[in-house]
Amino acid sequence: MGKINCIGILTSGGDAPGMNAAIRAVTRAGIAAGLKVKGIYRGYEGLINNEIQEFTTENVSNIIQRGGTILKTARSKEFLTPEGRKKAYDNMVEQGIDALIIIGGNGSLEGARIFAEEFDVPCIGLPGTIDNDIACTDYTIGYDTAMNTALEMIDKLRDTTQSHDRCSVVEVMGRKAGFIAVNVAIAVGAEAVITLERPYDLDAIAAKMVKTKNEKGGKHHFIIVVAEGVGQTENISRTLQEMTGIESRVTVLGHVQRGGSPTLRDRVIATEMGYHAVELLEQGIGNRIVGLKDGKVYDIDLQEGLAMKKPFIDQRYDIFYDTAY
Ligand code: F6P
DSSP: OOOEEEEEEOOOOSSSHHHHHHHHHHHHHHTTOOEEEEEEETTHHHHHTOEEEEOOOGGGTTTOOOOOOOOOOOOOOOGGGGHHHHHHHHHHHHHHOOOEEEEEEEHHHHHHHHHHHOOOOEEEEBBBBBBBOTTSOOOOOOOHHHHHHHHHHHHHHHHHHHTTEEEEEEOOOOSOOOOOHHHHHHTTTOSOOOOSSSEEEEEEEHHHHHHHHHOOOOOOOEEEEGGGOOOOHHHHHHHHHHHHHHEEEEEOOGGGGGOSOOOOOHHHHHHHHHHHHHHHHHOOOSSSEEEEEEEEEEEEEEHHHOOOOOOOOOOHHHHHHOOOO
């Protein structure tokens, strides 16, 4: 790999709080190391459409506390085609960009892997998704903020659920993963959690609800957390209501979980990851994913990292049920 003089940075796929902190860290560390940093807008789409701007440190001032991504984001269909990727490459060359830092989820990192392979462009991936579903890292940028947002919302929901002696079935994000669901369920003291990774038994949940309700001093309201990927939230609510006779309401938290000012954890980890990505490129190392392992920032080969399978948090899931009610 030749010497790198100019880094392009983009955010791709679903946004996640903390992406701005990573953009800031890359820009500042890059400039401090004597490199040019160019911001690419709207992810791979912006690379194809040449929406690129050279950044100074001012472009990234006052953004560390802001949710979303100042670079905007997109899920580019054109980048999935060889013609789209060729256009992206031609623009990169024209802009004098020698290496890319991509912040996004599995799909975005897979795009980086293909692009790096096709055009021999050094790419560094940073894990950015609220779902925490990237196998080669214990942590993805945005996960902590999203869980804290869900926590705050469900705490509010419990107030009204309790006043009405109802059941609230709350859907949290996680298209393919139940990490947010399990952690949030523990933290809000939910009565049940339903995820894709484990089978669920509505008869057992309903029986427990009725038993608890009939006990002297027992609970008359219930919070059931469902991961989005299960795809059965309405059904689960209706079925539980029919089985228990307890009035049930559905709340879908949705995209609110993707917004908001990042927590300290997201800001710090995003900063460390962004800094590490620049360090790698400075040393002439490309095609890595930066991740967190055992509390430390590390990096792994793009292809190897993407081929890994993420284990579910089985122990935490079991702890949830052993302490539920
Ligand atoms: O991958 C993050 C995520 O927030 C998922 O949890 C959710 O299913 C999806 O993105 C929603 O994506 P979109 O922004 O396309 O609605």
